[in-house]
Amino acid sequence: MWRTDLDEHAFHLAVDKGTLDYLLCGEVALVLSALRNVRAALAPCGVLLVVSIHPLPLWQALFAALRETAPGLGFEELKTWSVENRGDRATSCLALRAPPAGGVMSGAEDAVTQVLDKHFTAEAPLLTPRWRAALHKRWGDPETRRGPADAHALLFPSAAEQAEYPLELFLEDLSAGRDAATEVLLSLADAEEFLRQNQ
Numbered sequence: 001m002w003r004t005d006l007d008e009h010a011f012h013l014a015v016d017k018g019t020l021d022y023l024l025c026g027e028v029a030l031v032l033s034a035l036r037n038v039r040a041a042l043a044p045c046g047v048l049l050v051v052s053i054h055p056l057p058l059w060q061a062l063f064a065a066l067r068e069t070a071p072g073l074g075f076e077e078l079k080t081w082s083v084e085n086r087g088d089r090a091t092s093c094l095a096l097r098a099p100p101a102g103g104v105m106s107g108a109e110d111a112v113t114q115v116l117d118k119h120f121t122a123e124a125p126l127l128t129p130r131w132r133a134a135l136h137k138r139w140g141d142p143e144t145r146r147g148p149a150d151a152h153a154l155l156f157p158s159a160a161e162q163a164e165y166p167l168e169l170f171l172e173d174l175s176a177g178r179d180a181a182t183e184v185l186l187s188l189a190d191a192e193e194f195l196r197q198n199q
Contacts, residue, residue: 010043017051023062023112024054032108035073042098048075049095056080056092062115063096069111072103127195136188145185148174155191173198 016038023031038048050059060077067074075096082090136142138154146154152170156162174184174194186194 011041011046012043013047013049014038014042015049015051020050020059021052021054023116028109028112028116032073032112036105039073039075039098044098044101046098047078047095048098049093052092052094054092056082056090056094058115058119059092059094061119062112063094065111065115066108067099070103070105070108071099072105073108074099074103127192132192135191139188139191142188145187146191148184148186151186151191155195 019034020031042048052059060080063075063077067076075098078095078097080092080094082092084090135155138157139146148171149167152162152167156165156170178184
Protein backbone atom coordinates (compact mmCIF):
# COMPACT_ATOMS: atom_id res chain seq x y z
CA MET A 1 0.00 0.00 0.00
CA TRP A 2 1.12 3.55 -0.67
CA ARG A 3 0.55 5.90 2.24
CA THR A 4 -0.98 9.30 1.55
CA ASP A 5 0.57 12.49 2.96
CA LEU A 6 -2.86 13.69 4.06
CA ASP A 7 -3.70 10.96 6.53
CA GLU A 8 -1.27 8.52 8.04
CA HIS A 9 -4.01 5.92 8.30
CA ALA A 10 -5.21 6.06 4.68
CA PHE A 11 -3.80 4.81 1.39
CA HIS A 12 -4.33 5.88 -2.20
CA LEU A 13 -3.54 2.44 -3.60
CA ALA A 14 -3.86 -1.14 -2.33
CA VAL A 15 -2.71 -4.15 -4.33
CA ASP A 16 -4.12 -7.61 -3.79
CA LYS A 17 -2.32 -10.59 -5.28
CA GLY A 18 -3.70 -13.77 -3.83
CA THR A 19 -5.91 -12.84 -0.86
CA LEU A 20 -9.12 -12.61 -2.87
CA ASP A 21 -8.25 -15.88 -4.61
CA TYR A 22 -9.10 -17.62 -1.33
CA LEU A 23 -12.76 -16.97 -2.19
CA LEU A 24 -12.44 -19.87 -4.60
CA CYS A 25 -11.26 -22.12 -1.77
CA GLY A 26 -14.43 -21.51 0.21
CA GLU A 27 -13.02 -18.84 2.53
CA VAL A 28 -15.80 -16.33 1.81
CA ALA A 29 -16.15 -14.83 5.31
CA LEU A 30 -12.38 -14.50 5.74
CA VAL A 31 -11.88 -12.80 2.38
CA LEU A 32 -14.79 -10.42 2.90
CA SER A 33 -13.27 -9.45 6.23
CA ALA A 34 -9.99 -8.67 4.44
CA LEU A 35 -11.89 -6.67 1.81
CA ARG A 36 -13.60 -4.64 4.57
CA ASN A 37 -10.18 -3.89 6.05
CA VAL A 38 -8.86 -2.75 2.66
CA ARG A 39 -11.95 -0.57 2.19
CA ALA A 40 -11.37 1.03 5.61
CA ALA A 41 -7.68 1.65 4.86
CA LEU A 42 -8.22 3.34 1.50
CA ALA A 43 -8.53 7.09 1.19
CA PRO A 44 -11.72 8.43 -0.44
CA CYS A 45 -11.58 7.41 -4.10
CA GLY A 46 -8.60 5.14 -3.35
CA VAL A 47 -7.89 2.36 -5.82
CA LEU A 48 -7.70 -1.39 -5.25
CA LEU A 49 -5.68 -3.29 -7.85
CA VAL A 50 -6.60 -6.99 -7.96
CA VAL A 51 -4.18 -9.42 -9.61
CA SER A 52 -5.50 -12.96 -9.91
CA ILE A 53 -5.02 -16.27 -11.71
CA HIS A 54 -8.79 -16.66 -11.93
CA PRO A 55 -10.91 -15.49 -14.89
CA LEU A 56 -11.70 -11.81 -15.32
CA PRO A 57 -15.47 -12.37 -15.87
CA LEU A 58 -15.67 -14.03 -12.46
CA TRP A 59 -14.22 -10.97 -10.70
CA GLN A 60 -16.41 -8.62 -12.74
CA ALA A 61 -19.52 -10.61 -11.76
CA LEU A 62 -18.42 -10.70 -8.14
CA PHE A 63 -17.89 -6.96 -7.77
CA ALA A 64 -21.10 -6.24 -9.74
CA ALA A 65 -23.01 -8.40 -7.24
CA LEU A 66 -21.39 -6.56 -4.33
CA ARG A 67 -22.29 -3.16 -5.84
CA GLU A 68 -25.92 -4.25 -6.06
CA THR A 69 -26.29 -6.12 -2.76
CA ALA A 70 -23.63 -4.69 -0.44
CA PRO A 71 -22.69 -1.23 -1.77
CA GLY A 72 -20.23 -0.70 1.08
CA LEU A 73 -18.00 -3.29 -0.62
CA GLY A 74 -19.11 -2.50 -4.16
CA PHE A 75 -15.81 -1.31 -5.60
CA GLU A 76 -16.36 0.50 -8.92
CA GLU A 77 -14.62 -1.01 -11.94
CA LEU A 78 -12.22 1.47 -13.54
CA LYS A 79 -10.20 -0.73 -15.89
CA THR A 80 -9.59 -4.41 -16.52
CA TRP A 81 -7.02 -6.30 -18.54
CA SER A 82 -5.51 -9.75 -18.93
CA VAL A 83 -1.80 -10.50 -19.02
CA GLU A 84 -0.87 -13.60 -21.03
CA ASN A 85 1.40 -16.08 -19.26
CA ARG A 86 3.70 -18.73 -20.64
CA GLY A 87 1.17 -21.37 -19.67
CA ASP A 88 -2.40 -21.62 -20.91
CA ARG A 89 -3.78 -19.18 -18.31
CA ALA A 90 -3.92 -15.42 -18.32
CA THR A 91 -3.51 -13.25 -15.24
CA SER A 92 -6.57 -11.09 -14.55
CA CYS A 93 -6.05 -7.50 -13.44
CA LEU A 94 -8.75 -5.14 -12.21
CA ALA A 95 -8.42 -1.54 -11.09
CA LEU A 96 -11.32 -0.71 -8.77
CA ARG A 97 -12.30 2.53 -7.03
CA ALA A 98 -13.28 2.29 -3.37
CA PRO A 99 -16.99 2.81 -2.67
CA PRO A 100 -18.11 5.79 -0.61
CA ALA A 101 -17.87 5.32 3.15
CA GLY A 102 -20.95 4.23 5.05
CA GLY A 103 -22.50 1.93 2.48
CA VAL A 104 -24.36 -1.20 3.51
CA MET A 105 -22.15 -4.29 3.76
CA SER A 106 -24.69 -6.85 4.95
CA GLY A 107 -25.65 -9.39 2.31
CA ALA A 108 -22.12 -9.55 0.90
CA GLU A 109 -21.57 -13.19 1.84
CA ASP A 110 -24.77 -14.37 0.15
CA ALA A 111 -24.04 -12.33 -2.97
CA VAL A 112 -20.52 -13.72 -3.30
CA THR A 113 -21.69 -17.28 -2.65
CA GLN A 114 -24.29 -17.03 -5.43
CA VAL A 115 -21.68 -15.77 -7.91
CA LEU A 116 -19.28 -18.58 -6.96
CA ASP A 117 -22.02 -21.23 -7.19
CA LYS A 118 -22.93 -20.06 -10.68
CA HIS A 119 -19.28 -20.00 -11.71
CA PHE A 120 -18.54 -23.53 -10.53
CA THR A 121 -21.77 -25.20 -11.65
CA ALA A 122 -22.40 -23.47 -14.98
CA GLU A 123 -19.37 -21.58 -16.26
CA ALA A 124 -16.38 -23.55 -14.97
CA PRO A 125 -17.50 -26.95 -13.74
CA LEU A 126 -14.72 -29.27 -12.62
CA LEU A 127 -16.49 -32.33 -13.98
CA THR A 128 -16.41 -31.50 -17.71
CA PRO A 129 -17.16 -34.31 -20.23
CA ARG A 130 -13.47 -34.53 -21.16
CA TRP A 131 -12.34 -34.66 -17.54
CA ARG A 132 -15.02 -37.24 -16.74
CA ALA A 133 -13.93 -39.48 -19.64
CA ALA A 134 -10.32 -39.34 -18.44
CA LEU A 135 -11.43 -40.21 -14.90
CA HIS A 136 -13.41 -43.22 -16.18
CA LYS A 137 -10.35 -44.45 -18.04
CA ARG A 138 -8.11 -44.09 -14.99
CA TRP A 139 -10.63 -45.65 -12.59
CA GLY A 140 -11.31 -48.80 -14.61
CA ASP A 141 -14.25 -50.90 -13.43
CA PRO A 142 -16.84 -48.38 -12.14
CA GLU A 143 -17.92 -50.81 -9.40
CA THR A 144 -14.42 -51.03 -7.94
CA ARG A 145 -14.41 -49.31 -4.56
CA ARG A 146 -11.21 -47.47 -3.68
CA GLY A 147 -9.76 -46.13 -0.47
CA PRO A 148 -9.21 -42.38 -0.01
CA ALA A 149 -5.52 -42.31 -1.05
CA ASP A 150 -6.17 -44.25 -4.27
CA ALA A 151 -9.29 -42.20 -5.05
CA HIS A 152 -7.40 -38.94 -4.50
CA ALA A 153 -4.59 -40.04 -6.83
CA LEU A 154 -7.10 -40.96 -9.55
CA LEU A 155 -9.21 -37.83 -9.13
CA PHE A 156 -6.21 -35.49 -9.06
CA PRO A 157 -3.43 -37.23 -11.00
CA SER A 158 -1.04 -34.35 -11.69
CA ALA A 159 1.51 -33.00 -9.23
CA ALA A 160 0.02 -29.50 -9.65
CA GLU A 161 -3.49 -30.72 -8.76
CA GLN A 162 -2.20 -32.62 -5.75
CA ALA A 163 -0.24 -29.59 -4.56
CA GLU A 164 -3.33 -27.38 -4.88
CA TYR A 165 -5.62 -29.95 -3.22
CA PRO A 166 -3.47 -32.27 -1.10
CA LEU A 167 -4.61 -35.59 0.34
CA GLU A 168 -5.01 -34.06 3.82
CA LEU A 169 -7.65 -31.57 2.58
CA PHE A 170 -9.33 -34.30 0.54
CA LEU A 171 -9.61 -36.44 3.68
CA GLU A 172 -11.11 -33.52 5.63
CA ASP A 173 -13.73 -32.90 2.95
CA LEU A 174 -14.42 -36.62 2.59
CA SER A 175 -14.96 -37.08 6.33
CA ALA A 176 -17.33 -34.12 6.69
CA GLY A 177 -20.66 -35.39 7.97
CA ARG A 178 -19.40 -38.98 8.40
CA ASP A 179 -18.76 -41.04 11.50
CA ALA A 180 -15.01 -40.96 12.15
CA ALA A 181 -14.95 -44.73 12.64
CA THR A 182 -16.54 -45.45 9.25
CA GLU A 183 -14.13 -46.73 6.62
CA VAL A 184 -14.58 -44.77 3.41
CA LEU A 185 -14.49 -46.67 0.12
CA LEU A 186 -15.55 -44.86 -3.04
CA SER A 187 -17.04 -46.20 -6.25
CA LEU A 188 -16.65 -44.19 -9.44
CA ALA A 189 -20.18 -42.81 -8.96
CA ASP A 190 -19.28 -41.79 -5.39
CA ALA A 191 -16.16 -40.02 -6.64
CA GLU A 192 -18.10 -38.11 -9.28
CA GLU A 193 -20.73 -37.07 -6.74
CA PHE A 194 -17.97 -35.91 -4.40
CA LEU A 195 -16.64 -33.65 -7.16
CA ARG A 196 -20.08 -32.23 -7.90
CA GLN A 197 -20.70 -31.47 -4.25
CA ASN A 198 -17.27 -30.04 -3.46
CA GLN A 199 -16.14 -28.25 -6.58
